[in-house]
Amino acid sequence: MTQRYKEKHRPQFHFSPEEKWMNDPNGMVFFNDEYHLFYQYHPFGTTWGPMHWGHAVSKDLIHWEHLPIALYPDEHGTIFSGSAVVDWNNTTGFFEDGPGLVAIFTSADNYPESDRPRQRQSLAYSKDNGRTWVTYEGNPVLSDVNITDYRDPKVFWHNETNKWVMVLATGQWVTIYTSQNLKNWEFASEFGKQAGSHDGVWECPDLFRLPVNGDETNQKWVMFVSIGDNPQFKEGSRTQYFIGEFDGTTFVNDNPDETVLWLDYGRDNYAGVSWSDIPAEDGRRIYIGWMSNWRYANQVPTEEWRSAMTLPRELSLTSSESGVRILQKVVSEIDSIRNGSEVYQELTIESNQPALFNLFSPLNEMNIEFEEQTSNSFGFVFQNSDDEKVVIRYDVEKELLSIGRTNVGDNSFSESFPTVQEASVKMENNRIKLQIFLDASSIEVLANDGKVVFTSLIFPNQPYEQMVLFSEEGYTKVSSLTVTELDSIWGK
Numbered sequence: 407m408t409q410r411y412k413e414k415h416r417p418q419f420h421f422s423p424e425e426k427w428m429n430d431p432n433g434m435v436f437f438n439d440e441y442h443l444f445y446q447y448h449p450f451g452t453t454w455g456p457m458h459w460g461h462a463v464s465k466d467l468i469h470w471e472h473l474p475i476a477l478y479p480d481e482h483g484t485i486f487s488g489s490a491v492v493d494w495n496n497t498t499g500f501f502e503d504g505p506g507l508v509a510i511f512t513s514a515d516n517y518p519e520s521d522r523p524r525q526r527q528s529l530a531y532s533k534d535n536g537r538t539w540v541t542y543e544g545n546p547v548l549s550d551v552n553i554t555d556y557r558d559p560k561v562f563w564h565n566e567t568n569k570w571v572m573v574l575a576t577g578q579w580v581t582i583y584t585s586q587n588l589k590n591w592e593f594a595s596e597f598g599k600q601a602g603s604h605d606g607v608w609e610c611p612d613l614f615r616l617p618v619n620g621d622e623t624n625q626k627w628v629m630f631v632s633i634g635d636n637p638q639f640k641e642g643s644r645t646q647y648f649i650g651e652f653d654g655t656t657f658v659n660d661n662p663d664e665t666v667l668w669l670d671y672g673r674d675n676y677a678g679v680s681w682s683d684i685p686a687e688d689g690r691r692i693y694i695g696w697m698s699n700w701r702y703a704n705q706v707p708t709e710e711w712r713s714a715m716t717l718p719r720e721l722s723l724t725s726s727e728s729g730v731r732i733l734q735k736v737v738s739e740i741d742s743i744r745n746g747s748e749v750y751q752e753l754t755i756e757s758n759q760p761a762l763f764n765l766f767s768p769l770n771e772m773n774i775e776f777e778e779q780t781s782n783s784f785g786f787v788f789q790n791s792d793d794e795k796v797v798i799r800y801d802v803e804k805e806l807l808s809i810g811r812t813n814v815g816d817n818s819f820s821e822s823f824p825t826v827q828e829a830s831v832k833m834e835n836n837r838i839k840l841q842i843f844l845d846a847s848s849i850e851v852l853a854n855d856g857k858v859v860f861t862s863l864i865f866p867n868q869p870y871e872q873m874v875l876f877s878e879e880g881y882t883k884v885s886s887l888t889v890t891e892l893d894s895i896w897g898k
């Protein structure tokens with residue numbers, strides 16, 4: 407590896423492009439032993455611009471090999487977000503000699519002689535494991551002159567009805583279409599005009615099925631919808647989800663319209679969608695998100711490249727008092743970069759007597775379990791010699807977990823960046839369990855087995871070297887703390 411991946415703030419165990427601008431993950435599909443990751447890419451600059459699909463592949467979702475750009479702007483426009491599927495049965499007629507990959511994406515340009523954006527859906531296919539792509543001569547395959555925001559097709563095969571299903575972001579709702587061949591699409595239904603959050607334009611939907619509590623006989627459908635940045639709301643862009651039923655035509659929300667379910671309580675997890683065609687023997691539903699926020703993505707303080715993806719996460723469903731909810735877990739393949747650990751047990755953190763631990767700077771995983779005693783708040787701080795810090799705090803009375811990044815490092819690029827991110831988290835048997843992944847410019851916190859997740863960018867000027875456990879107005883027990891050193895995925 408050259409000097410690349412050694413730059414200041416460069417993520418060491420998260421995917422980022424070698425150089426230039428990246429946003430949404432696209433076209434995630436598993437085929438012939440490879441996980442493909444395409445992404446919104448601007449190869450000529452470090453800010454958003456004419457979109458291409460960048461491309462990388464992985465055998466384990468952790469280590470990535472960069473490949474040449476897969477899709478270039480063409481006569482129908484630039485290449486916005488979309489998905490990819492394996493056409494196992496040659497429904498398209500593109501593949502005479504066995505299955506191949508089809509990408510379904512948005513072609514973005516303007517209506518002729520006008521500056522009104524035009525977004526239409528197009529196809530490209532590959533017969534060589536995604537290495538080269540042919541755009542379909544019948545493009546675009548789906549358009550609607552009445553709807554301007556008309557993009558981000560996510561397509562899957564629906565076995566029961568023997569059809570391809572597309573979920574498409576259309577204004578502030580999702581439109582569902584079906585097809586026999588990916589080329590001709592029929593309107594099926596609409597979802598969400600009244601439901602969930604409408605704080606911004608709807609983007610990047612996904613729809614998939616998962617067992618509840620691991621019970622294959624009790625399955626629910628999950629719809630992801632990202633909502634774009636809106637200056638009226640401090641959070642910027644973020645992702646919500648719905649739980650319900652789907653019969654091949656219509657999605658029915660299990661919850662009242664007013665219910666809003668957030669996928670992540672940190673500011674930096676957007677446009678996430680899941681992998682297609684992971685083999686049934688594996689059976690996992692895995693997604694990855696863009697680890698940034700439209701509010702400041704174009705301004706974050708990195709020079710050679712901009713943006714990274716979240717860690718890939720396995721999704722499952724659990725039933726709770728308030729209904730069925732998503733659990734997230736970092737994929738088990740993360741084990742391949744785990745190095746030595748320090749393990750501590752049964753620590754008592756006295757009021758106003760913080761306990762100090764060294765980190766493996768700069769790449770760490772922490773697993774920690776707190777047991778409530780007499781304090782009203784407890785937590786820990788990651789800090790460096792410049793006195794920059796991330797503060798993770800649990801407020802016992804309010805049952806609030808927060809990740810403070812008001813003084814984490816470089817904050818100057820956006821007023822919206824220095825902030826305290828909060829979520830309500832209940833203790834379980836008086837305990838709270840946190841798993842934390844700390845990379846050069848991000849922190850991911852998974853609370854109580856992934857019931858609540860925070861993904862947050864941070865830009866420390868020096869790596870954090872210490873972890874300081876604290877307890878306020880009373881003492882707290884830490885039943886266990888494991889600090890694990892992680893390896894860079896980009897080689898030494």
Ligand code: FRU
Nearest residue numbers: 430446457486487557609677
């Ligand atoms: C989401 C998004 C998509 C669009 C793409 C353009 O972040 O706005 O709706 O397809 O980015 O790069």
